[in-house]
Amino acid sequence: MPLSSTPPSVPAELSQNARTVLEKRYLVKDRSGKPTERPEDMFWRVATVVAEADRRYGASDAQTQALAEEFYALMTQRRFEPNSPTLMNAGRPLGQLSACFVLPVEDALSNGQNGIYDTLRSMALIHQSGGGTGFSFSRLRGKGAMVRSTTGVASGPVSFMQLYDSSTDAVKQGGTRRGANMGILRVDHPDVLDFIACKEDLTKVTNFNISVGITEKFMQALKAGGSYDLIEPSTGAVAGQLDAKLVWDKMVLGAWRTGEPGVFFIDEANRYNPVPHLGAYEATNPCGEQPLLPYDVCNLGSVNVGYYVRDGQLDWEAFGRDIRTSTHFLDNIIDVNKYPLPEIDALSKRIRRIGLGVMGFADALIKLGIPYDTPEGVEMGRRVMEFLDVEGKKESERLAKERGPFPEWARSIWGPDETCARDADGKRIRPMQMLRNCNVTTVAPTGTISIIAGCSSGLEPLFAVAFMRNQAGVMMPDVNEDFVAIAKREGWYSDELMERIAKTGTVQHPEVPERWQKVFVTANLIAPEWHVRMQAAFQQHCDSAISKTTNFAHTATVDDVRAIYELAYQLNCKGVTVYRDGSRDGQVLSTGATE
Ligand code: CDP
The missing domain is CATH 3.20.70.20 (Anaerobic Ribonucleotide-triphosphate Reductase Large Chain)
Known part of the structure; x- marks a missing residue:
């Protein structure tokens, strides 16, 4: 029996910005452009389509319903979001779910x-x-x-x-x-x-x-x-x-x-x-996080790691549980996706590549009180990605036992084959492991889904504590809620201070305690080297690549950029992208300072 089209009665926890983005671009609309579904209907549409894949592997009505409800809770509570095409197209005629x-x-x-x-x-x-x-x-x-x-x-x-x-x-x-x-x-x-x-x-x-x-x-x-x-x-x-x-x-x-x-x-x-x-x-792919073979495809999803930090502690158990459910979600997508070309359909089923990553990493560091541009910050990045990789692979292994490994597994770097699994010097590149997916982990930019989840994007530091964001042609204010809460709690909040922060693009003002100036450090104030060190730390435990921009101040020199390109190579990054403030018009994000 197909699942009911009525979503659970629990409403989605969405900010006004998130609702604006969904209304503008994601919700099903009628001919006059008026949405015919609510965000809850959208999330349920996605949850049911993706859960339905479990029936192919013997799930009962009750199990499929329970899984759909779990997926719904994940997305509406902003613990995980799949890439935009899944939100837009699942359960609709196009049905193409990959980015x-x-x-x-x-x-x-x-x-x-x-x-x-x-x-x-x-x-x-x-x-x-x-x-x-x-x-x-x-x-x-x-x-x-x-x-x-x-x-x-x-x-x-x-x-x-x-x-x-x-x-x-x-x-x-x-x-x-x-x-x-x-x-x-x-x-x-x-x-x-x-x-x-x-x-x-x-x-x-x-x-x-x-x-x-x-x-x-x-x-x-x-x-x-x-x-x-x-x-x-x-x-x-x-x-x-x-x-x-x-x-x-x-x-x-x-x-x-x-x-x-x-x-x-x-x-x-x-x-x-x-x-x-x-x-x-x-x-x-366009943002660089996915090296792909010809006719290859990847569907992405990101877990909002900031969500799991409560009272200064990261709840690893809950984080791990959600990583596993999200991996299951992404594997299901491969079965229900409508691919645009037969070659892509065939390859995706032979290698079952998925890309699970994180977003809200800067939020997590802030909630833990760790500045991004420090050895502790980088070590936390490494740990988070290692954990994501280990837990994601656990689930991929469980799925492989239940549903079979990806068809090309035996000859892949994960399989028993003696030739493919070796480096030039004869060593195994990866330990042997039976997996459902040839690649499990990545870190995407999460440009839009981080707005839907109301968190910082990907592994990037905060862009600014208060700023205006150009989203699909609408300028939307974005103020960091953690910052406001701390300022109010400690008694140094004022509207005038927030305005000054938005205008100058920095929290370096006398009323902000030094500790918070460090924790709320923003992308342009972080020395470029720390951007690359963070990227490299994530890369250590990531199957695919990392979407990361290394920000430079407008005054940075050509030699500064050269040093970063060379550091990225030395640290075994798979790529590097830089951006010098103000070097292009029409930035998506802007603080007063660059206007
Ligand atoms: O947040 P969202 O799921 O919309 O996307 P993202 O994480 O910012 O980008 C993930 C991938 O989606 C990119 O690497 C591109 O492959 C693709 N993308 C696209 O095709 N067109 C865009 N305007 C943005 C992203």
């Missing part, structure tokens, strides 16, 4: 499957369903290379990326969100310098984030102060050499100017590819 995709782009205009224009079509379908797409353009022949059929010359990867960009503009994602893309080019591609420069003009390629795929060979050449080979992908021939430092300097300068290009340490990411027998990582 992240990577598509291959082969060096042909069209080959009926994955040539440039074939993939362009696939991209449009994914955007329409609310997903974001990543591409490696590294297989496309360099600009000026010969095109045999016409004896003309190729226009190169950058021009095709511009084509994808324009098409993204034309397809608004199902009317809900604008398409987001990641474009990657390997550092040994002949067009790499054009690629690095292609976003110098901030009005160009606006629907893409771009990152250079940095190889180990390149980093060795950089260390040695030498040059490295460029390889023409269509022939495999050496097409020239470039000085590694020259290329690195251009990337760093670009990042200093505009935040782009970012870096994707492609060999480091591939070391941890769980299914190397199926292919290599060439690209990531």
